[in-house]
Amino acid sequence: MALRFFCNTKISTHHHHHHHAANQAVSEDVKSLVSNTLKKLPSLSSSSSSSSSCSPLQSLQRGNWVKLICGASFEDAVDIRNLSLVYTLSGVDCIDCAADESVVRAVNEGIEAAAEISGVQIRPWVMISVNDDKDLHFRKAEFDPEDCPVDCSRPCEIVCPANAISFQGKSETGTSSNTNEGSTVLMDGVITERCYGCGRCLPVCPYDKISEVTYVRDAATTVDLIKRNDVDAMEIHTSGRQSAQFKDLWCALGDSVENLRLIAVSLPNGGDSTISSMNEMFSIMKPNLQCFNLWQLDGRPMSGDIGRGATKETIDFAFQLAKAKNRPPGFLQLAGGTNAHTIDGLRKKGLFRTTSSTGDETNTINSSTSSQALIGGIAYGGYARKIVGRVLRCMQSEHGGAARIEDHPEHLLMALKEAVALVGPVKSL
DSSP: OOOOOOOOSOBOOSOOSSOOGGGOOBOHHHHHHHHHHHHHOGGGTTOOGGGGGOOHHHHHHHTOEEEEEOOSSOOOHHHHHHHHHHHHHHTOSEEEEESOHHHHHHHHHHHHHHHHHHOOOOOOEEEEEEESSOOTTSEEEEOOGGGSOTTOOOHHHHHOTTOOEEOTTBOTTSOBOOOSSSSOOOOOEEOTTTOOOOOTTTTTOTTOOOEEEEOOOOHHHHHHHHTTTOOOEEEEEOOSSOHHHHHHHHHHHGGGGGGOSEEEEEEOOOGGGHHHHHHHHHHHHGGGOOSEEEEEEESSTTOTTTOGGGGHHHHHHHHHHHHOSSOOSSEEEEESSOOTTHHHHHHHTTOTTBSOOSGGGOOBOOTTOOOOOSSOEEEEOHHHHHHHHHHHHHHHHHHOTTOOGGGOHHHHHHHHHHHHHHHHHHHOO
């Protein structure tokens, strides 16, 4: 499997308060611990050393591409850096994040820290997400905690998968205890940078006090980010129903797209109109498309952490498009509801690392063939963040909210086991 973790450098176990991890060394004890841990992981038993040197493009062609979705609206730089570090070590090919300068910096710092630990030169591509119109992935929840009744059971706080709603600053009497005195201010309500717009809090508020704030990423800001040379790919989220908005955004991006290695379009299943919408969008991009392109099949958005059944929609979407004869060029990749059960669903449909989805014609991709897989790979979002996020929450409760995971080897190992358990089955040959 593609596990970019051949420890030959040093990691410091001392706690640091600054974030540039690439310049930090890692101890021999940590190197040994991590190396021994990886050898014991079940997902390594059938792995091939050849896949460890796979470039992201090769992974797409072979059908074992894995993308980490940090979230188009998730902007917690500390978590993003730690997630990027852990999943880079586990072998992901791409890390998708918000089109925000501080977020992109956090992703790159996590990748650099992982490279410092592993010594492997192949790094995942950094992808930024933008939208051409109103989209579920580009919204935030909002409410005034002072309006919340004292006796409210706060179901919004319970249901939030991102720990983005807090009432820590509220006393038992319901009076806000926030103060400007002291170095720490506890603020009630939505922690904006952590909210990624899943919307689960909206229907559970018994007093209907939560609203959503939607936004569209600024094209000019996106152009500036792309030209900074620390972004490799871009994803455009679209409904696929209104090509005019898609064309407006594409034109606004101008020649900046020439700096990219991959351009993805994320779209929902539009039924019979999906293929025509894809062809129309491809015709808009084609004149100045100078890199590879990918179609992200967004089955059930932001739901992978809910349960096994959440992945069914994106698998059915993939099966539908894999059979289509007139779809435009571009890799196909699953997203929206993906979790640990997605790969089994793909196998049952005959879509995992195969060149055909029909009966006897099915051929398995191997490292010696030049055939391209029908399905390029899988993107994991909410589920990937959940399984590693549990470890991050534990670490932060013990060592503070700004803790860097490489400074705490026991948590790094726990997080890495979770990440490899998810990524490993896709990367195993």
